[in-house]
Amino acid sequence: MTRSMHNWDDETDLFSHSVIGYAIERLRTPKDKRWGAHPAEELHAAIEHAITPNGSGGLEALRLFRDVLMPACRPMDDAMNLAYVPTAPSIASTMFDLVVSASSIFGGNWEAGAGAIAAENQALRWLADLAGFPASAGGVFVSGGSAANLSALVTAREVYRERHGRSDRLTIAATDEVHASVRAAAKVMDVDVLPVPTDERGRLTATALRTALDSDAGKASHVFAVVATGGTTNAGAIDELDGIADVCAERELWMHVDGAYGLAALCSEVARERFHGIERADSFGVDPHKWLFAPYDCAALVYRDPAPAASTHAQHGAYLDAVNRGEWNPSDYAYHLSRRARGLPLWFGLVTYGTRAYTEAVDKAITTAREFADAVEARPGFTLLLQPELSVVLFTANGWTRDQYLEWSQRRAREGSWLVVPTTWRGEPCLRICLVHPHTTGEALAGLLDDLASYRKP
């Protein structure tokens, strides 16, 4: 007999409670830090017969997920996960994400999702206010920083074309430290990137930007946008936003600030001032799934003036003519149509805990990073490569090669003690930690230095 997908029977009732119970347990119990990738053949074999014509029931699907699949996924929200940019979603925002799924909200236009969109816009307004954007600013939650960068840059190109007409090749000015997604966006858009050198701290400065734009390559290249970064991924550096805004204003260039990781610190008391000039940007992106305690996938894209974004991205077609364009339709502000109301978990977290909790949690990571940097400087055998501006710290265990870092990193990941992966700074191998979880303590990080100091390759 075919199982019914839409009727509520006793079996459905049982597995539904089991699923919710599992979600609660997943949040309540400490993560197993040894979880991580298993070989593909092993996983494929374990679930080889999972999809069958008659189905195996929800309890069996949950068992496979819990016992086979989840142990093969890294716990990204563990406080000792210091690699890449981790995540630390709050309990309320994660639980509410389940509700968003259960609610089947179409978040694309006001007519279908007004209640959800009103709340999302309130969360966007909080971010716009922190950035000092005007009351007329607005935007949309998209899937990630990559999607935010692409949608903002496509809008910037349309604005340039409106002003200057079409030209063969167009160009984005950006540094090498810009996130890979900006180069990926340029590829999708078939535009070029004018490389701008960074200063010794890895920052884009107004002087370097002017020089690049005035160079022969710069003059020949029809630059339409500058991408500045509010917290580079590799080093946590904040570009010289105010000076960059001067250059963009002088030359009528769109200024986009990629703050996927770092602009969370707009809510910080200790770091807010470091973003001086953000209020003059044309657009910015920040990922609540990185450092604003929301679950994947959630990135806020905010435009100073949303009107050009709407004329760039709004999709039209016979069946869409009924959409009231006088309302706020989130579909119109990025490259997408159907969308999950993915800003709702952030909103729920903000309402539940209040903005002060966000300030304190972000400040905690920044302070802990500062303390760790001091500890590195004070320890013989280690070198701090950069004073941290946010919560990324780059350092070396003196004399270690890239292979030694890798060997140590992989061993510790397997054992489940730390997740710290090597990177490079100015071409040299080094270690990098990125803090977002308020439970990552200075004491634990002192243990990391002890471990490195006493580590001998077995």
Ligand SMILES: Cc1ncc(COP(=O)(O)O)c(C=O)c1O
């Ligand atoms: C500065 C920056 N921009 C963009 C991205 C891409 O974001 P996402 O992975 O959400 O697409 C990242 C990811 O780490 C980032 O750090």
